Amino acid sequence: MTELFVAVLLRDLRLASRRRIDSLLPLVFFVVALSLFPLGVGPEPQMLREIAPGIVWVCALLASMLSVNALFASDLADGSLEQMLLAPQPVIAVAAAKCTVHWLVSGLPLIIASPLVGLLFGLSGQALAALVISLVLGTPILSLLGALGAALTLGLRSGGMLLILIVLPLASPALIFGAGAVGTVESGLSAAGHFSLLGALLIATAVGAPWATAAALRISTE
Amino acid sequence: MHTTAHVDTTPSATVSAPLLQAVDLAGQRGERALFHHLALDLVPGSVTWLRGRNGRGKTSLLRLLAGLATPMAGTVNVAGRPVRRSQPEWRRGLVYIGHQNALKDDLTAAEALAFLLQLRGAAPDSARIDSALERLGVRASRRALVRTLSQGQRRRVALARLALSLEQPLWLLDEPFDALDADGVAALNDLLADHAARGGATLLTSHQPLSLAEPVPRIFDLDHHGLA
Numbered sequence: 201m202t203e204l205f206v207a208v209l210l211r212d213l214r215l216a217s218r219r220r221i222d223s224l225l226p227l228v229f230f231v232v233a234l235s236l237f238p239l240g241v242g243p244e245p246q247m248l249r250e251i252a253p254g255i256v257w258v259c260a261l262l263a264s265m266l267s268v269n270a271l272f273a274s275d276l277a278d279g280s281l282e283q284m285l286l287a288p289q290p291v292i293a294v295a296a297a298k299c300t301v302h303w304l305v306s307g308l309p310l311i312i313a314s315p316l317v318g319l320l321f322g323l324s325g326q327a328l329a330a331l332v333i334s335l336v337l338g339t340p341i342l343s344l345l346g347a348l349g350a351a352l353t354l355g356l357r358s359g360g361m362l363l364i365l366i367v368l369p370l371a372s373p374a375l376i377f378g379a380g381a382v383g384t385v386e387s388g389l390s391a392a393g394h395f396s397l398l399g400a401l402l403i404a405t406a407v408g409a410p411w412a413t414a415a416a417l418r419i420s421t422e
Numbered sequence: 423m424h425t426t427a428h429v430d431t432t433p434s435a436t437v438s439a440p441l442l443q444a445v446d447l448a449g450q451r452g453e454r455a456l457f458h459h460l461a462l463d464l465v466p467g468s469v470t471w472l473r474g475r476n477g478r479g480k481t482s483l484l485r486l487l488a489g490l491a492t493p494m495a496g497t498v499n500v501a502g503r504p505v506r507r508s509q510p511e512w513r514r515g516l517v518y519i520g521h522q523n524a525l526k527d528d529l530t531a532a533e534a535l536a537f538l539l540q541l542r543g544a545a546p547d548s549a550r551i552d553s554a555l556e557r558l559g560v561r562a563s564r565r566a567l568v569r570t571l572s573q574g575q576r577r578r579v580a581l582a583r584l585a586l587s588l589e590q591p592l593w594l595l596d597e598p599f600d601a602l603d604a605d606g607v608a609a610l611n612d613l614l615a616d617h618a619a620r621g622g623a624t625l626l627t628s629h630q631p632l633s634l635a636e637p638v639p640r641i642f643d644l645d646h647h648g649l650a
Binding site for chain 1: 488489490510513522528537538541542543
């Protein structure tokens with residue numbers, strides 16, 4: 201199982217490194233979308249500081265969804281997915297590797313960029329730390345749920361729309377607790393409860409989503 | 423439209439236990455039934471040409487036998503036992519090459535082939551990969567990105583897997599001769615003969631007449647009740 205996981209992981213990272221423009225799209229969207237908010241809602245520092253947690257998290261969620269539609273689509277189109285499903289190791293290894301690559305390519309850059317974005321919105325040091333921790337716990341959830349949605353809608357017409365309708369409601373708790381953690385710290389309270397809930401969500405998703413994704417891949421390719 | 427197909431009864435088919443056996447198989451595409459009560463044996467040392475008009479279910483049958491789809495009825499047996507798709511041993515012994523080449527445009531030919539080997543759990547040995555590409559006449563393209571290769575070259579790279587899979591007893595090939603020139607056809611025929619000589623069994627579809635001399639391909643016709 202590890203061999204299959206590593207093979208798919210390394211291949212997809214190599215492909216991502218050769219499609220840099222596509223790989224950078226979530227990060228570019230994240231930064232550009234966030235930089236538009238001060239222009240749209242006004243440059244008043246207090247207001248920007250108050251809305252920063254919510255809009256950073258919303259932009260992270262949307263940026264993460266940008267690339268999730270293509271997670272399995274090209275492998276289905278060129279026949280690679282069939283070969284992965286025929287591997288003698290469990291398909292869950294493919295699902296787990298795809299989620300990991302998606303997080304490394306789409307989620308991790310957002311986490312790295314988030315302190316800079318937080319500074320632009322005038323967040324305090326503690327709030328910045330809370331933002332980073334919430335994204336560390338939350339962005340893997342988005343990748344796991346995104347992969348599940350992509351597998352469920354694989355090969356369907358208007359699959360992109362359906363994917364959004366499936367994933368966004370499921371991702372809402374992560375959005376609420378992630379943004380809430382930063383807001384709580386900004387209010388001078390502890391965000392431990394929010395982090396615990398995010399951690400619980402991450403564990404539940406990490407345990408359940410790859411199995412469901414693997415099953416959905418089998419059903420979608422029948 | 424329903425098709426009833428029958429098992430081969432040539433002497434070579436009866437002396438060896440089949441590597442794969444389809445029993446009373448029924449398949450469908452969408453809501454449309456493609457075939458019913460289909461029986462097929464793939465015996466060691468054989469090449470079977472699966473024929474039929476467009477839309478008769480050749481690809482669907484290959485996918486059923488590979489375990490990529492679930493039959494409406496019937497079973498697929500390997501070594502006399504029903505195949506469960508999760509059996510690793512069964513999958514290790516199978517090579518399935520579909521219509522698509524399963525090559526990524528942004529990988530080199532050698533990288534793409536190495537990945538397909540890794541999926542099977544085999545080490546991506548570069549000397550063996552070079553040798554396989556050489557056998558299909560595309561070694562010079564080993565460092566070329568797949569996107570830069572012609573359709574025929576891509577097919578050759580995909581088929582180079584076969585040169586690395588001679589120990590796998592069962593090959594299921596969907597239109598393997600597509601886009602190949604005369605040299606490519608000869609190279610593939612050579613691999614098919616080599617595989618059969620080692621006791622392997624191949625089931626392939628082709629819209630072109632087969633030029634394989636040895637072993638003489640058995641014909642399984644979905645249009646005319648099995649054997650032609």
